[in-house]
Amino acid sequence: MIDIIKEYGQAFLWTDGYQFTGIAVTLFLLVITLVFGFILSIPLAVGRLSKNRFIALPIWLFSYVFRGTPFFVQLLVIYTGIYTLGFVRESDFLDWFFSSGYRCALLALVLNTTAYTIEIFAGAIRSLPHGEIEAAKAYGFSGYKLYRCIVLPAALRQALPAYSNEVILVLHATSLVFTVTVPDILKVARDANSATYQSFAAFGTAALIYLALSFILVALFNRAEKRWLAHLRPMETSTKTNPDRLASI
């Protein structure tokens, strides 16, 4: 294990001398995916609960399809599938976009996490107490302002435990991007494995890195929960019976 860390340590951390690799790439993918996924899923979650079927149904379908298929298959469709289409290769922009493993991986990751996050946020909005919204309406809030000032702040807090779970799952999903030539942590581990044949040490190092990253994320979310869910503190005893909370590692 020590010689693998000596030889591939730098590649595991940020670069192999030619390009960014390892943790740097994984974290880059994670952050970009989470930012885009978060921004996209808020309006889509609101739309998912819309009374207008022409808005709610397509969003439900998108979310259902992406939650019902494996991320690996989505990645394959986007990376190897779409590029075989003639019009994609003829259009300058589409050709540029789909020829890169990075962009395809990011697109697949964003679509995948958006599908799950929509459900998380929509569930949180749905579980808001009726009275809160009625009171807001009675005070004259409506439309955009109702959502910005009342619904979303409360719902996003409510969604925090489930969202932290999703963030960990996105981190885990990024380990698949080596299949589309993106040099993330697992790609370095595979290179180390094929060069040295020390499979256990190579993949073990990768596993330890992912474990550390997961723990850091969990710690960050625990702090966030302490801060933003402080008003729920007296209910802390109920976390023991809430499997959602348990599932967040």
Place this chain on the structure above:
Amino acid sequence: MLYGYGTVILQGTLTTINLAVLSVTIAIGIGLGVACCKLFAPGWARMLASLYTTLIRGVPDLVLMLLIFYGIQSLFNEVTGLLQTEIVNIDPFSAGVLTLGFIYGAYFAETFRGAFMMVPKGQLESGLAFGFSPWQVFRLILFPQMMRHALPGIGNNWQITLKATALVSIIGLADLVHATQAAGKATYQFLTFSLLAAAIYLMLTTISNLLLRYLERRYSIGIKQYSI
């Protein structure tokens, strides 16, 4: 219509289903054992069980799969090298089943633990007060009620495992993804075949969704439904 790859894909689909069912069975067994360890066992076993669930759930399933699959193979090779015997190759299917079962056992353990804790304590106490032995309390009072609470989680984990079987094609198993990619490579119809794979997975998850809803309704007969 499928350029003659229909049977290959059908076989791949069957492999995927087999793999998912077998690994979920193993995972449920491991999960129950580990959940019981976490709740009822003495300190050291509890710690071991917590270590297992925390470590496994903190690492991506693909990394674990590669670690276990290649790692154990190289371990085997070393052992057979030492013993001067013939090289033992682990066959990919059982390796896949065992690996998936081992990984998702950790997720099932948390589901079962949560469900065990949802059964009101008073029921267990009154069971003991009525002269049931601890084993009888477990078998007749705790376990059946736990299953009802665990059902949504089991369904969830089943779907996650089903989708995770897509990864075994990376360790060389001829599953659905493997079959469709092979067909795609041969015909250069990647999009068609990848979409076909997605459609089959979607069909499988939809069917299991429906089945699950039926089971949930069945197991909560006599329990008042609350709607969110």
